[in-house]
Amino acid sequence: MKKIVIVGGVAGGATAAARLRRLSEQYEIVMFERGEYISFANCGLPYYIGEVITDRKKLLVQTVEGMSKRFRLDIRNFSEVTAIHRDRKTVSVKNVQTGEEYEETYDILLLSPGAKPIVPPIPGIEEAKALFTLRNVPDTDKIKAYVDEQKPKHAIVIGGGFIGIEMAENLVERGVNVTLIERSNQVMAPIDYEMAAIVHAHMQEHGVQLILEDGVQAFEHNGRRIILTSGRVLEADMIILAIGVQPESQLAKEAGLELGIRGTIKVNEHLQTSDPNIYAIGDAIEVKNYIHGFETFVPLAWPANRQGRLVADHIHGLDVKYNGTLGTAIAKVFDLTVAATGNNEKTLKQLGIPYEVVHTHPMSHASYYPNAQQMTLKLIFDKETGNIYGAQAVGKDGVDKRIDVIATAIKGGLTVRELPDLELAYAPPFSSAKDPVNMAGYVASNIIDGMAETVQWHEIDDIVANGGFLIDVRTPGEVAHRAIRGAVNIPLDELRERLSELPKDKTIYVTCQVGLRGYLATRILQENGFAAKNLDGGYKLYASVFGAK
Amino acid sequence: MKKIVIVGGVAGGATAAARLRRLSEQYEIVMFERGEYISFANCGLPYYIGEVITDRKKLLVQTVEGMSKRFRLDIRNFSEVTAIHRDRKTVSVKNVQTGEEYEETYDILLLSPGAKPIVPPIPGIEEAKALFTLRNVPDTDKIKAYVDEQKPKHAIVIGGGFIGIEMAENLVERGVNVTLIERSNQVMAPIDYEMAAIVHAHMQEHGVQLILEDGVQAFEHNGRRIILTSGRVLEADMIILAIGVQPESQLAKEAGLELGIRGTIKVNEHLQTSDPNIYAIGDAIEVKNYIHGFETFVPLAWPANRQGRLVADHIHGLDVKYNGTLGTAIAKVFDLTVAATGNNEKTLKQLGIPYEVVHTHPMSHASYYPNAQQMTLKLIFDKETGNIYGAQAVGKDGVDKRIDVIATAIKGGLTVRELPDLELAYAPPFSSAKDPVNMAGYVASNIIDGMAETVQWHEIDDIVANGGFLIDVRTPGEVAHRAIRGAVNIPLDELRERLSELPKDKTIYVTCQVGLRGYLATRILQENGFAAKNLDGGYKLYASVFGAK
Known part of the structure; x- marks a missing residue:
């Protein structure tokens, strides 16, 4: 026994x-x-x-x-x-x-x-009275009692990981003003910067004050005052320390x-x-x-x-093994769902592994059926093999489903080329006849097949600054609203008639709203002998990082 | 060119x-x-x-x-x-x-x-005035105009497939009393009978009168009167013919x-x-x-x-092929979502292919987080290879996600043994640390491993009628509410102390609410030298077919 x-x-x-x-x-x-x-x-x-x-x-x-x-x-x-x-x-x-x-x-x-929870030896931390970490039920009881009884007006959450973000949201739900401090340039490490940018904006819309690229230098006045690395000084009635575990x-x-x-x-x-x-x-x-x-x-x-x-x-003697961790993660952030699986760009860069990225902005379900919501979906893959390295999604309805499907595809050894073949459940309240995962697979396959070349959101400003030729193929109405500085507006449906306006001797960069019309434009251009590259994710992704310009 | x-x-x-x-x-x-x-x-x-x-x-x-x-x-x-x-x-x-x-x-x-749409030569069909089929926009305009202008009180929908069910629901939404007639013993052919039983009850709760195992013999009075095969006579202000395409x-x-x-x-x-x-x-x-x-x-x-x-x-000359159709399908039926992928039992029986089935009743997300909803999930697989043959789910939130994950697993060639290894996104609003798909995989794997033997909902009445020994391991409070006739109540947590009450010479059949406690009980019984089989899907599945007894 x-x-x-x-x-x-x-x-x-x-x-x-x-x-x-x-x-x-x-x-x-x-x-x-x-x-x-x-x-x-x-x-x-x-x-x-x-x-x-x-x-x-x-x-x-x-x-x-x-x-x-x-x-x-x-x-x-x-x-x-x-x-x-x-x-x-x-x-x-x-x-x-x-x-x-x-x-x-x-x-x-x-x-x-x-x-x-990591509790670093920050000066004054020992004396901080209303400084909490969250790991277990007693921690929870303490924090809740403090909120119930002391009715704090202003809380500082230190750390923008899952616990920090969930605490920020839940304190806001309790009527507390929340400032969240994060040392890096983004919250939620599993996703990449441009995806986090959407989360940043959403948190700010919900009243969270975000302080990025800053840390805590010292606590003063029993933790009532917080001196940041930048020298900035904050006052708070309570502090949640959630910098990691x-x-x-x-x-x-x-x-x-x-x-x-x-x-x-x-x-x-x-x-x-x-x-x-x-x-x-x-x-x-x-x-x-x-x-x-x-x-x-x-x-x-x-x-x-x-x-x-x-x-x-x-x-018990069974021949089993643990095959490793994909790192699938998800969080609700107010009205948003943020999810990821596999490796992100940051990790792949660190490892020196080459990869390709596509961003799409699909609707959660058929756009003609009520309450369809747009998400941003990012797929990271190997351009040679089509192997899926990771995916990230930010949106409302249906984000969890798409990340779960991609996590399953990874475990099934499917490549991006096989994502269009996933026969996913379609009726208007649930998806589109081409599900967002199918579409992401099509977009990625087009890149592998040389049907499409793209540039990324972080490259386009430099390209334009260095004399790159950028056309925006949205309608004049859309462009008037907001656009990337330096772009020439040629609506997609006029492009075939206006090819003579384009330089033959340099790459034509193309942007649109979400990337689809830009892709169609690059196809027309390539078929007419132009070198053309599409801005992946379109103006929407660009603007979610840089704001309207 | x-x-x-x-x-x-x-x-x-x-x-x-x-x-x-x-x-x-x-x-x-x-x-x-x-x-x-x-x-x-x-x-x-x-x-x-x-x-x-x-x-x-x-x-x-x-x-x-x-x-x-x-x-x-x-x-x-x-x-x-x-x-x-x-x-x-x-x-x-x-x-x-x-x-x-x-x-x-x-x-x-x-x-x-x-x-x-199939329009069979039923006597009187030519003269039926307000008989509609639905395929395209003009059909839609006609039906909508009829509802808008004639304000029908009672509609007959003939056919319980996707279009018939969606039309039934949408006419109810318009305030029309709907009777749905279906020739077979269930609506929605892609799912099996016991799953359809849940849909039947739900449609009835929403006011749809369901007439199963009956067809139309003749239309009279310009389609105002419908004579069924059974001889039953119905009156209607409009008829939707949706028996198939x-x-x-x-x-x-x-x-x-x-x-x-x-x-x-x-x-x-x-x-x-x-x-x-x-x-x-x-x-x-x-x-x-x-x-x-x-x-x-x-x-x-x-x-x-x-x-x-x-x-x-x-x-265009690319080397591609269509790999066949899995038949993933989904429908919203009032507040329910009904979805399926792969082969159902009916098909496998017809083909003479042996299979095994498990039913689970997981919550859509962590039960401690608000608005978790219970679904019924059915997994059909090959007991020898673990190959997944199909899955069906009926519930509210999260049904589409689980069917999509299983459809992806099938395309990835994963077996039921690998479903527990799917690293799906978990946070309390979205799932449980063991997702319903993981759990279904565990339950199926237990069957393959001989850790669990089960009987199905359609077998247990005969077993009890023929002298089988059935214990219900729920609490006395649950059993008092409703239970399978003939079951002896031994709550799970008393089972180890009450083994002496059980016959050593025959199989002990076990039931509980959803199948989980029954599984634990069969493990205890088997480990103590009893032959034991668990009622798959528990009393909940049984009652959804047979009603409370």
Whole structure:
């Protein structure tokens, strides 16, 4: 009778425990959790603070009592594992309520300790009174009580990742004025800058003051005053510190287990640490990127749950492995949905991997059916093989669906050439006969086939400044409204008759609203002997970065 | 300079014309359309009648003038092609407005004639005054004018396919009492009976009177009275005849082109008819089923559009082929979404192909986040290989997404074992850490692995009637509400202590609400030496077919 000891009763740990019991009634399973609660709704915490989720009990997905009973588990909460004794296969455990300490033996040890908010040693941080981080239910209770009782007028959120953004939104929902400070030039690292630009504008429309490319230098007046790196000074009634998380790998480190990047616990494809009797899963481990295989740190719920299942199977003797993390991620940001899967441009650039990009602006469903909403969809791929490297989407309805379809296509080994062949469900309330994913596949295929050449939003200003010839093929009415400086207006439907106005000796750059008419124009131009390149994503993408010019 | 003549300017025909022009400025492209309008919003027509779409102009996606100009096409509407002269490579054309007739030459002929509503020779049908079919804009105008002006109180819709159901819904939206008559035992052929049962109940809740397993014997009193096959007599102010469509293959047939099943035009994988200079696409052609390769007739928008693109590419000399039709389909039915992809049970039974089925009832997103809605998801697969044969879903939010993901998985060649590995976008407003597709994959994998054995909703009554031992592992409160007759209540959390109450010599059948607790119970039973089978889909699925007992 194997005895399995699990450290950490949230997400992956709880998943593994339940699966182990389903696999066998024979195992002795002990699960230690330092806090009071196991298996709570991590991802729901900001929404309870925002009173979107109103019933606190809903956060407690499984109770110690309920889960113990159902799965015949020995769950010990308030129990911190303080040391691993690999030589004698025991762990030291401390009851954080009573102070009692003891050793517990294991045959197999599973570490699922998670990750904790990074709290840097910024001057004054110790004295900051209303400075919060958000990881668990007690953190949530503290923040919510503060908002309920102190009724703060102004909050500073430090960090523009998922938690920072969700907290900003939920504090706004509570009537708090929110300023969000982010060190880099964009929020939400999984997406690229031009996609984040849409999110920036949307957050500002909803009253969030965004301060990018700035950090915190010091806290003063018990955290009431914040001095930014730029010298700027802000006042606040409360501060949410959400600059990121770090793996809880101290226990593993002290036990001499091999560590990976950024302090993660290193595991093999079976989720075993350098000690084969000790497994590790969840936010604390190093994973391989699914597409390019590099080591990475992806503290998200899906991988934790998947690993929890697989680790149980492997402990049980099944031949399974974890294939790496794609990094599919999604967030609601007020009325927007922002989602991504696979690698972004920033990552590919760092890795030195060549790639091609297309941006489209499809409608969520048939435009003639009510409430169709435009999204921006970005597809990143290998121009040689057509392999899909990643996708990003920002919009309202239907963003999650398209990212999920592309994530599935990646796992199915489909190339961008095969995306048009995806037979997706069409009726007017749900999609178009050519779904946005089909269309993105067509656009990408055209590039691979040499049917279309494009330039990107960040290239066109330089091109025009250096004497490049740019035509805008929208109607005069559209162009009068706003356009890229220096563009010559030749409406698409007049282009064939006005070819004589174009220089034969240089590349014609073309722009339109979303990129479609520009593509049609470049086809006409190429077929008439011109070199032509289309501004990918059209004026709409350009303007979402640079604003109207 | 190749001259391409296209017969039919809607959907596939228009798509092909536009793609051909993008491929080359050189082609001479003539497109004939018998009606006034090209490229209209077929799938939107019922919603214009229902005044969900209020602006008639929105139905006209492309105009003859606009499309002619943009793509430099010779579009001739009101022009019926009446004959193909393959020997001299011409078609006979008749202007249906002026009566003028002429011949037009072609190098390549593309047939995109579509399909027309079946109008059977039912006694009295000729005299029926307010009997309508729905195919095009003029049909739509007629129906809408009738509803607007005559204000019918009671409509009969004959046929429970997509058009029949959408018309039923849209007439209800207009305040008309609707009776829907369907010859088979269910509406919506792409889904199976137990899934359709959910749709039946929902339609009835919305006031549609459903008459199943009955047909029309005769119309009397100018169509005011309808005599059903059963002898039942109905009165109606208007009748929508929507029993199905048939391919418009008369022209092809008269030209001696080979026909396929159900009067379709036979084509090869390049969409060429038996005459390689004549291609055919869209609702008029025979296609191969993507999964099992059998010949079939799938008059839907997605295949027509896809074929329109591919046929242009092939005419242009590109090496492309159409890989068959999966049959992904979706409909909004009042507040429900009903969707399917791949093969259903009915088809697999007919083909004699063995398969396995699982039903789950997942929430559209994390249940602790507001407005999560339960759906019913059915996955059909090969127990030996894990190959996915099809999926069906009925619910509200998120049904389209899950069917699209599974359709993508099928095209990616993924098995049910790989569905848990799909890294889908999770945040509480969008999904759960284990997405419904992941969960369905887990449930199916458990069956393949022998971790779970199930019985189906249609088997359990017979099992109990023949002395089978059925336990219901829900709580006494749930069971008191409603349960399967003959079930013994042993709540899951008491099962381990009450094993002595169970017979050791026969299979223990288990039911719960949705199938999950039943699965846990069967695991406990199996691990304790019992033979146990779980009622797939639980009481919820059973009750959706049989009602509360």
